[in-house]
Amino acid sequence: MTDEAQTVPANARAIFWICVLLLFTAALGFSIRTGVSGAIKETLLDPYMPMASGEMIAATLGYSFLGFALSLLAISPLLDLFGAKKVVLFSAATFIVGPVLILLSPSAGDGATTYIVLNIGMVVCGLGWGAMEASVNPVTTAIYPEDKTGKLNALHAWWPFGIIVGGLASVFLYEASGVSWQVMIALIIVPAVLCGAWALAQDFPPTETNAKGVPFATMMAEPFKRPGFWIFPAIMFLTASAELAPGSWVDVALTETVGMPGILVLVYVSAIMFVMRHFAGPLERRFSDIGLLCVCTIPAAIGLYLLSLANSPATALLAATAWAIGVCFMWPTMLAAVSRRYPASGPWGIGITGFAGAMAIYAVLPEIGKIYDEAKLEAAGGTEAFAALQPGPELHAALAHAAEQSFQAIAVVPVVLFVVFGLVWLVERARRKA
Structure with missing residues (x-):
């Protein structure tokens, strides 16, 4: 079966915008976590390990990238087995659970326990990021096989848009208006909930490899x-x-x-x-x-x-x-x-x-x-x-x-x-x- 002969699902537009919203959520989370990293360092890590807090916050941010890479590699070959819908829902769920863990980390116990829970939260966010990449790209190429480059670029246009929203929020809400870093982290949960609810109501198409047998x-x-x-x-x-x-x-x-x-x-x-x-x-x-x-x-x-x-x-x-x-x-x-x-x-x-x-x-x-x-x-x-x-x-x-x-x-x-x-x-x- 050629790309041109592959059937485009009737709900292709809805599926595409679910992918957009999930990618936007990942970008928003990345931008906000970066924007409030200084406050997390100051409030959680400086009192615990002041001489090493800079290295610690860098490592903490790095855990999201590591989670991203590992989940992307692990989930990609199994996407057809799990089904794209389940992977999208998993990704949306991690963008809820990860921020919640980050928010709970200050009350987890002593400094060492706080640091562990904070890092677990970052890893969970990274797992969702990787699951997002593992699902939205094959889904987009499946529903738009005749315009892969155009549609993948249109999809990934919403990554910089998420960076814009998160960056401006970090500057004007957090730095200028004094909104707490906890409120900023909680903002990530909002689009994740919307994405998960929307995805539940849709049937997702098979990937190209699945459709072609x-x-x-x-x-x-x-x-x-x-x-x-x-x-x-x-x-x-x-x-x-x-x-x-x-x-x-x-x-x-x-x-x-x-x-x-x-x-x-x-x-x-x-x-x-x-x-x-x-x-x-x-x-x-x-x-x-x-x-x-x-x-x-x-x-x-x-x-x-x-x-x-x-x-x-x-x-x-x-x-x-x-x-x-x-x-x-x-x-x-x-x-x-x-x-x-x-x-x-x-x-x-x-x-x-x-x-x-x-x-x-x-x-x-x-x-x-x-x-x-x-x-x-x-x-x-x-x-x-x-x-x-x-x-x-x-x-x-x-x-x-x-x-x-x-x-x-x-x-x-x-x-x-x-x-x-x-x-x-x-x-x-x-x-x-x-």
Whole structure:
């Protein structure tokens, strides 16, 4: 059965918007957890382990990424066995249970117990994030087989929209209006409840592999029978490094150097991505998926390099514009490219690719931080010299140098991707002519 011959369910529109709401919930949760992490550190971790509280909150945030990666890898091959509806409901439930555990952690007992419950809450949130990715992408390709790139980009446009809502809420509700971090965390539960209730009322379609009768063993073996598949998870590792890792870093690196909260730069970038992802379908038909990805690496590299030099709100927004244009199509277009080239791999193939992207964030972000820390100490003249710096021009110069070095290091990734995508495009073009 070809993609075009596959039956589109009558409730495709409702299913798509359930997927949108679930993805939005994951993005909102990610943004809010990041926005209130400083308050969680101050209220829960500083009294318990003041000398190690920074490392502890970084590890706590990292648990959500680890949960994301592991659940995505575990659930993806079993999606047809469980059924997409059950996985969607599981994801919605974890976006309720995870925040509740985070809210209960202060009353769990002593500092050690509080930290354990807090981390369990983060892991549960990450499990829901991975279950969301494991379900909504195969469901979308199943209900819109004729427009995978366009619909996956339209779906993932709501990730930056969730970042926008969560980022603005963090700035204006939490920081400006004094709303407690507990209320902010509780906000995540609202769309999760709505999504779960909506999903209960709908019948979900089978995935492409299920609809075509692809056996489980065939799906699992497909990536290993076709070695060319593995280039795509490797590419996804790099594309996520160019998109999501810097997105998690802008608040730390840019707030001191550009004269505005770094989270607002991320909100601005997310707004551009939300708009542009709705145009991915026509662009993909014009350039091809690999051609589109290759072209996008150019503004991505330029934007990341310019972010390293940004020293004012105007220069930061100019650089962020180029970076946003470059990275906005990468994640969903990579998923669509895998689904189109290896349809028999089904949810498993999409899951492996998404897992590679998730692990990139988990692995690369600490390395960016390490580069940043080493650069600021180098600029200050050593550890003791940096510790002695007071707020002023010297500290600003050290942090600006650190931001420059960290962004320039990651700016190399899109340059590498330009070469990789170019080679893939040439090889596939030669095969079509053969």
